Amino acid sequence: xxxxxxxxxxxxxxxxxxxxxxxxxxxxxxxxxxxxxxxxxxxxxxxxxxxxxxxxxxxxxxxxxxxxxxxxxxxxxxxxxxxxxxxxxxxxxxxxxxxxxxxxxxxxxxxxxxxxxxxxxxxxxxxxxxxxxxxxxxxxxxxxxxxxxxxxxxxxxxxxxxxxxxxxxxxxxxxxxxxxxxxxxxxxxxxxxxxxxxxxxxxxxxxxxxxxxxxxxxxxxxxxxxxxxxxxxxxxxxxxxxxxxxxxxxxxx
Amino acid sequence: xxxxxxxxxxxxxxxxxxxxxxxxxxxxxxxxxxxxxxxxxxxxxxxxxxxxxxxxxxxxxxxxxxxxxxxxxxxxxxxxxxxxxxxxxxxxxxxxxxxxxxxxxxxxxxxxxxxxxxxxxxxxxxxxxxxxxxxxxxxxxxxxxxxxxxxxxxxxxxxxxxxxxxxxxxxxxxxxxxxxxxxxxxxxxxxxxxxxxxxxxxxxxxxxxxxxxxxxxxxxxxxxxxxxxxxxxxxxxxxxxxxxxxxxxxxxxxxxxxxxxxxxxxxxxxxxxxxxxxxxxxxxxxxxxxxxxxxxxxxxxxxxxxxxxxxxxxxxxxxxxxxxxxxxxxxxxxxxxxxxxxxxxxxxxxxxxxxxxxxxxxxxxxxxxxxxxxxx
Numbered sequence: 289x290x291x292x293x294x295x296x297x298x299x300x301x302x303x304x305x306x307x308x309x310x311x312x313x314x315x316x317x318x319x320x321x322x323x324x325x326x327x328x329x330x331x332x333x334x335x336x337x338x339x340x341x342x343x344x345x346x347x348x349x350x351x352x353x354x355x356x357x358x359x360x361x362x363x364x365x366x367x368x369x370x371x372x373x374x375x376x377x378x379x380x381x382x383x384x385x386x387x388x389x390x391x392x393x394x395x396x397x398x399x400x401x402x403x404x405x406x407x408x409x410x411x412x413x414x415x416x417x418x419x420x421x422x423x424x425x426x427x428x429x430x431x432x433x434x435x436x437x438x439x440x441x442x443x444x445x446x447x448x449x450x451x452x453x454x455x456x457x458x459x460x461x462x463x464x465x466x467x468x469x470x471x472x473x474x475x476x477x478x479x480x481x482x483x484x485x486x487x488x489x490x491x492x493x494x495x496x497x498x499x500x501x502x503x504x505x506x507x508x509x510x511x512x513x514x515x516x517x518x519x520x521x522x523x524x525x526x527x528x529x530x531x532x533x534x535x536x537x538x539x540x541x
Numbered sequence: 542x543x544x545x546x547x548x549x550x551x552x553x554x555x556x557x558x559x560x561x562x563x564x565x566x567x568x569x570x571x572x573x574x575x576x577x578x579x580x581x582x583x584x585x586x587x588x589x590x591x592x593x594x595x596x597x598x599x600x601x602x603x604x605x606x607x608x609x610x611x612x613x614x615x616x617x618x619x620x621x622x623x624x625x626x627x628x629x630x631x632x633x634x635x636x637x638x639x640x641x642x643x644x645x646x647x648x649x650x651x652x653x654x655x656x657x658x659x660x661x662x663x664x665x666x667x668x669x670x671x672x673x674x675x676x677x678x679x680x681x682x683x684x685x686x687x688x689x690x691x692x693x694x695x696x697x698x699x700x701x702x703x704x705x706x707x708x709x710x711x712x713x714x715x716x717x718x719x720x721x722x723x724x725x726x727x728x729x730x731x732x733x734x735x736x737x738x739x740x741x742x743x744x745x746x747x748x749x750x751x752x753x754x755x756x757x758x759x760x761x762x763x764x765x766x767x768x769x770x771x772x773x774x775x776x777x778x779x780x781x782x783x784x785x786x787x788x789x790x791x792x793x794x795x796x797x798x799x800x801x802x803x804x805x806x807x808x809x810x811x812x813x814x815x816x817x818x819x820x821x822x823x824x825x826x827x828x829x830x831x832x833x834x835x836x837x838x839x840x841x842x843x844x845x846x847x848x849x850x851x852x853x854x855x856x857x858x859x860x861x862x863x864x865x866x867x868x869x870x871x872x873x874x875x876x877x878x879x880x881x882x883x884x885x886x887x888x889x890x891x892x893x894x895x896x897x898x899x900x901x902x903x904x905x906x907x908x909x910x911x912x913x914x915x916x917x
Contacts, residue, residue, distance in 0.1 A: 338872045367879045368568075368569045368886075369572045370876075370882045370886065384873070443673075496897060504737060520867065520873060
């Protein structure tokens with residue numbers, strides 16, 4: 289688990305060891321790791337989630353010949369600051385193609401509607417890779433917490449040495465160790481979905497330890513926000529095999 | 542699980558609740574641009590907040606509960622606008638406890654001239670909100686006034702405030718020598734710069750540098766009180782009164798997300814319905830705790846432990862409900878439902894207002910150990 293960042297580990301001829309994405313996220317950051325993941329699994333394409341959205345490095349989108357500015361369904365509706373927060377990290381946020389039915393309308397029986405699949409492809413590799421990547425990003429946040437808390441003092445000792453802080457960090461570590469163990473086991477799509485929620489929970493636990501610093505728009509909370517956005521957009525992609533290639537001419541981008 | 546409120550307060554709740562639609566309609570615009578509040582100064586909710594406090598509470602003696610009721614309803618509309626509006630805000634509570642009649646007249650006189658923002662400058666870059674470890678310093682000028690030096694961070698509205706309430710240590714005193722002063726932000730030495738934040742962006746959290754700001758004797762709060770009551774004793778009471786309102790902001794955010802699910806998804810069935818109803822029960826329970834906390838402070842201003850419990854509980858609740866709400870919609874919910882995305886970001890911000898969860902838990906432990914909380 290100590291391969292240097294950016295070194296693609298091979299677990300089968302032509303296939304990148306998904307743990308590579310964890311290393312890259314931990315060492316280089318979320319966006320470079322996402323570039324690595326996309327180029328390895330969907331070279332030259334714009335993988336979209338089951339709802340038809342995409343959150344990808346801007347350069348990857350541009351390389352695929354898709355406009356990085358969203359112009360699909362929903363692009364004209366009111367929006368908040370979320371897109372610009374992701375954009376500032378170098379991510380392109382793409383709405384679904386304009387002809388896609390909206391997802392939100394409920395079925396008559398009150399269950400959630402299932403959208404038409406906006407893409408085709410091998411979804412499980414993508415979502416598993418994404419979970420490894422998000423775990424690495426979460427571990428990077430843990431590294432940052434340790435450093436930041438060690439440098440700050442309260443009542444004569446570093447915050448890191450406070451028992452409640454130690455306990456909170458240990459709780460997060462337990463989560464991350466379990467997530468890694470499950471990912472190593474080659475989990476099914478529903479299990480990966482659960483892991484995504486668990487990773488978000490671990491990140492939230494770490495951000496609480498950073499106080500308002502974890503809430504700044506140009507600090508570590510922004511990476512954690514982007515990580516949550518990825519989990520949201522590609523939610524269910526493993527189940528539905530929707531994370532496949534999205535040809536430039538198909539995507540309204 | 543709805544508790545009856547006194548008549549005047551119930552009417553105030555209904556009145557403030559009626560503004561939710563308008564607040565919600567402007568929420569995303571304010572999230573994108575915190576300065577958009579300047580175009581909304583004539584909205585009823587914004588005007589209400591700008592003028593709040595001049596006439597006193599509608600139910601005297603129950604003002605903490607009243608603030609809780611109002612804060613929940615306005616935050617249900619938009620917590621960003623609640624925090625972005627001009628008006629006395631937290632500084633009004635500070636003035637109610639520590640201000641002399643002349644200081645209140647000056648403060649509300651300034652606010653009465655035009656819509657004026659105020660700010661409450663406590664948090665510091667190195668030590669957060671640990672009031673006993675504050676490094677901002679007031680140096681006596683020999684005439685009963687001070688010269689103020691220091692740096693503050695994450696202060697809501699500081700970059701557009703006309704009046705700032707600033708907490709600092711008097712030079713030469715130890716940790717209990719904390720004093721609150723009023724600063725006219727037009728005075729030389731006061732500089733504030735907005736900080737980019739992930740949520741609650743309307744509040745325009747800012748960093749503040751205080752470089753030799755002169756504080757005349759009549760802007761030092763608490764000097765008309767007995768020595769025992771002018772420092773930490775009163776400051777603790779201010780925070781006791783404010784904390785339930787912060788819990789109420791979290792409740793409002795949670796309710797906004799919960800109601801959004803109800804409105805957008807319509808009839809829910811089976812496990813989804815159960816999940817939705819359970820979230821509602823959790824919101825109701827946290828509200829009852831918050832009301833109790835407000836009652837306790839209104840009855841006895843030093844009774845702040847329940848407020849710590851309410852704040853810690855409601856902050857976690859807001860995060861949980863807003864995260865769960867996204868799960869009622871499909872993949873890409875954060876993009877298809879930008880209001881829910883905003884609520885999920887806003888919810889995180891409550892954690893660091895008025896002391897983080899761990900600080901509240903430590904306060905509760907001390908209360909438990911001292912036999913001040915948890916007894917019938």
